[in-house]
Amino acid sequence: MQYDSISKFIQSGTSHLSGGPIALIFIEDDTEIDSTLRHHLDLGFKKVIAFIPSDFVIAADLAKVCPRVTMESVRGDAMQNAIDVIQKTSEGVWFYYCFNxxxxxxxxxxxxxxxxxxxxxxxxxxxxxxxxxxxxxxxxxxxxxxxxxxxxxxxxxxxxxxxxxxxxxxxxxxxxxxxxxxxxxxxxxxxxxxxxxxxxxxxxxxxxxxxxxxxxxxxxxxxxxxxxxxxxxxxxxxxxxxxxxxxxxxxxxxxxxxxxxxxxxxxxxxxxxxxxxxxxxxxxxxxxx
Structure with a gap:
């Protein structure tokens, strides 16, 4: 479940956005990536999606359940633009977003x-x-x-x-x-x-x-x-x-x-x-x- 960009995720990965609630985790650096994903999975989010640079590693068990969307930087307007694009495809769905x-x-x-x-x-x-x-x-x-x-x-x-x-x-x-x-x-x-x-x-x-x-x-x-x-x-x-x-x-x-x-x-x-x-x-x- 890996997507090379947000546009490719929107093209072929929107099945991950059905139902909800959905957690969108934006990865700024390599600090506590796995613990962040696990914490939100444990809360019961239907999907926990990682927006993450291509060279960062996710634990193997998390990679099986957390869709990964390549995003080299979440700084500036990048995160806001990503959320705006994603939520447009899923009217009525509950979302949550945070950083690692x-x-x-x-x-x-x-x-x-x-x-x-x-x-x-x-x-x-x-x-x-x-x-x-x-x-x-x-x-x-x-x-x-x-x-x-x-x-x-x-x-x-x-x-x-x-x-x-x-x-x-x-x-x-x-x-x-x-x-x-x-x-x-x-x-x-x-x-x-x-x-x-x-x-x-x-x-x-x-x-x-x-x-x-x-x-x-x-x-x-x-x-x-x-x-x-x-x-x-x-x-x-x-x-x-x-x-x-x-x-x-x-x-x-x-x-x-x-x-x-x-x-x-x-x-x-x-x-x-x-x-x-x-x-x-x-x-x-x-x-x-």
């Missing part, structure tokens, strides 16, 4: 599949889900210089906040049921992060429909998709636990020499369980119990 070394958690994911969760979410007349990107980082950067360590991962227990999202087309009034969220490493090391990249919210779970387009800030051109809840009550949210920012800060020459450790007084071990994220307020179950 990122791991989706939603309330009660240890005992309930992604399909069960999205069936409930769709029943509340929702076509998208807000996710918070929660930074993970190694406990000791001397031992793990790329900041990635699954068994010794930490996260921040405090420091998250939200601001009203202003609408430039409406005199900068706050958008209804939309907020910009901040925190984690992007907050603590903001001097190394361009201001447009400091948000930690991402509409990473969505249902495909005609005319839908992903923006560079991980929101969509349909403003209802960018809301955190319906008008009547709070809805489910999810978290993407991610080493991506930590990796970037420790590989970027402008920042790597200025950061000795990410650990601080408010770091706690990551337990790899949704209960911890719920207790910290980093996602919520809405009306799903």
């Amino acid at each position: 070394a990122e791991y989706l958690f939603y309330p009660f994911c240890e005992t309930r599949t992604i399909g069960e969760m999205l069936t409930f979410h769709a029943g509340e007349r929702r076509d998208s889900m807000l996710t918070y990107v929660v930074d993970l980082y190694a406990s000791d950067l001397n031992q793990f210089p790329n900041a990635v360590a699954l068994e010794k991962a930490l996260l921040d227990r405090v420091g998250y906040y939200a601001l009203a999202r202003k609408d430039p087309n409406n005199n900068y009034h706050p958008r209804e049921r939309q907020l910009d969220f901040f925190g984690g490493l992007r907050w603590r090391f903001e001097e190394h992060i361009p201001w447009k990249k400091r948000k930690i919210d991402r509409i990473a779970v969505f249902r495909a429909k005609a005319g839908l387009q992903l923006r560079t800030d991980f929101t969509f051109n349909d403003e209802e998709y960018n809301t955190y809840a319906c008008p009547w009550h709070n809805n489910l949210t999810a978290a993407i636990c991610s080493f991506r920012t930590a990796k970037a800060l420790k590989t970027n020459p402008a920042s790597q020499s200025q950061i000795d450790q990410f650990k601080w007084r408010n770091s706690v071990p990551f337990e790899w369980h949704s209960r911890q994220l719920l207790d910290l307020g980093l996602m919520e179950p809405g009306q799903w119990f």
